[in-house]
Amino acid sequence: MSRAVILGAAAAAIAVASGASGWYLTYQGRQQLAIATPAAADTAAAPIYYRDPDGKPFYSLTPKKAPDGRDYVAVPAGADISFEPKAAPEPAATAEGPRKIKYYRNPMGLPDTSPVPKKDSMGMDYIAVYEGDDSDDGSVKLTPGKIQRTGVKSETASPRVIRTVIRAPGTIQLDERRISVIAMRAESFVQRVADVTTGTFVRKGQRLMEIYSSAVASAAAEYITTMMSPTTGRVEQYGRGSRQRLKNLDVPDAVIAGIEQTRTVPLSVEWSAPRDGIVLERNAIDGMRAQPGDVLFRVADTSVVWAMVDVAERDLGLVAVGQKVAVKARSFPGREFAGTIAVIYPQINRDTRTARVRVELANADLVLLPDMYVDAEINVGRSDAVLAVPESAVLDTGTRQSVLVDKGRGRFEPREVKIGQRGDGYIEVRDGLADGEPVVVAANFLIDAESNLKAALKGLATGGQP
Template sequence: MSRAVLIAAAAAAIAALAGGSGWYLKHQIRPQLSLTNPAYAETAAAPLYYRDPDGKPFYSLTPKQTADGRDYVAVPAGADISFDPERPEPAVTAQGPRKIKYYRNPMGLPDTSPVPKKDSMGMDYIPVYEGEDSDDSSVKLSPGKIQRTGVRSEPAAPRVIRTLVRAPGTIQLDERRISVISMRTESFVQKVADVTTGIFVKKGQSLMEIYSPAVASAAAEYITTMTSPTTGRVEQYGRGSRQRLKNLDVPDAVIAAIEQTRTVPLSVEWSAPRDGIVLERSAVEGMRAQTGEVLFRVADTSVVWALADVAERDLGLLSVGQPVGVRARSFPGREFVGKIAVIYPQINRDTRTARVRVELDNADLALLPDMYVDAEINVGRPDAVLAVPESAVLDTGTRQSVLVDKGEGRFEPREVKIGHRGDGFVEVRDGVADGEPVVIAANFLIDAESNLKAALKGLSTGGGQP
């Protein structure tokens, strides 16, 4: 191997290992590789080194392949190795200097110059070369800048977006499953069963024994009617006497016992009208119960309501019948599933929320009244839609856009129309095709570069550029 080839290999190794030390290769090693050197001229056709085919800052002194089997690109020894101050890796171009179109302000101000110039702070204007300023709205960045800023892209693809509306709420009793036991006439409590507040009772279970003069009088009249020898009298008055007992809310079992024994009961046994929890017990043995006074209140809690307060902005996404997942803070990791039964037609003026009623099965009675819960309502579509990560969307409030990665360091701003959001993704209804890569990281830096380019192009159109 000739001395010139060894020097070239050493130069490439220094550039690859030093990373940003391109100055050393340019100013110390390169003068030794002058084309006037006969040994160097002999090896001008031989590769100086090999670089990554995608333009990434990876180099090799020997032929190499990428992870997916593509060959590294050979850089001939006769190529011109120039160094961009904004690029830590060498950029190999064809022989001959690049043509400068104009110079732009180093601070990003919309000011250009056809000749080299300094700003008010003594900083040199930055040259803009041909090919770096395209006629379209795209932006081109060097591989070094892409690597330093952490630009990453991901293709748009169909995804099922799970959009959740979350709302806090409380557990309440089903109004249709509450029974109240009260007297419809003045009565006296003779005995109270061993039943207290919070106890679960079965339908038909004895709660108390009541003596009522009105009930006794109605029972005596009914027995008299039944024992009358006149059949017509029984048909005429018997039905009314029995209905009087019903109107006094005498239990059916007591009326059946009166019809069978033909005797007036000294006391009437009152039983639970349904399975449920005793919410209230006001009955005390020996007390006098006034008409309408509540003695027991029993609630069936096998089905309960979750009343959730949904933000006003989310109401348009809800409808009756939608499935809802409810999580109680008392049971972490467990989910209760129900459906929206009612969306109350009123907005709370203070909280700007609307109340939504969700019916839940509570067979094991785990959910208790006034218990705090969190409701999650899935309002997303069940089918897949074209979506991109939320970080890819640049939202100005009036318009949304993404940066499409066109390859070779070129990025194109593209206005899009978005839809549902969820799970870190956002639906794209227009503006991006399936499979197009969009920038998902450091896109705001590229957007700033695009805005600067637009400002410079507008200035140059007005005559600032030759």
């Protein structure tokens, strides 16, 4: 091998291994290698070095791969070995003509752009943004590979019947309109109490106790005297007053009818139950003295009860009087009791931020007991179908709601929408979307972040262009 070839190879090795200049051979190395090339072409067929596949000023004396996995290009002896930096490859031509670069953006996603090629502080090249990729409709375009890696999925907006259910806890309470109290209106003595205790179910008219009252005996005697008077006018004038006096003393109608029939003053008066129901309270004791106003019995009709339900403040606007409610008692799993909202109390609990709602329930078999815990389900959904999308499709910032419309071929358009009711995993879309339009339901947060970044970069690029 000639001395010129040896010098040329050495010069090339020194130039490639140089850490300071790295990309370029020295002038002397280029001259020696150029001299050596014609002679070596006849004796050696192997490559004399390897260069970057994209034409960038990176070289190697041995086979090597680029960062993307492609092999360096072998340069044989006699090839055109220009060590000047090569220009970036021209963008591929399209049907409309060659694509033009609008600007270059930071490879790490930072809000920094440049009108000319540039490197960041880590030596990474800025990414070119071509016309067409940066559309003015606010959409963002993703490559098929990125769509597959991020797991982007779309679903078509379509009419659905949304079932919205409000669930709230509550307790069973007595219907206050179905409670009766037995109290004396005059001084009385309890002579005998029937075999009735607290919790006993009684029927209307069933005997509860026998009492003696001098006021009742006096009113009965007066009424009998009036009825037996021979003066007809006197009976009509004073008879009504005497009978009303007995009514005012709360004497049962059956006792008054017996007085009219027998025309005798009863020694004791039977007091009976005023309605069907459960004895909630018994204070009467044989031989006791009862003062006016003393409650001796309290009876409640439990065939209809109330479910006092606590509805969250945020759901109060969906609740209305007359809505159907399904109530489930924790004591009877699997069983439902049908009810109707009767009253929405006009007050909010400041501690729990709930409103009290009264639900009337039929309790024919009397299994629902006062203070029993229940769970209510209020169906506030509409019966007609509305345009809806999955809940995951809606991006809610708190001040606005939007979806990403899949325009096809990797392009996605952010679009603001107005939403309505929710339920069964779907949200009603009242405005901003048409029936049949596909929306992104998975990985939409990633696309939204890309869209926001794209908008920021576009603003910076527009302001930075001359």
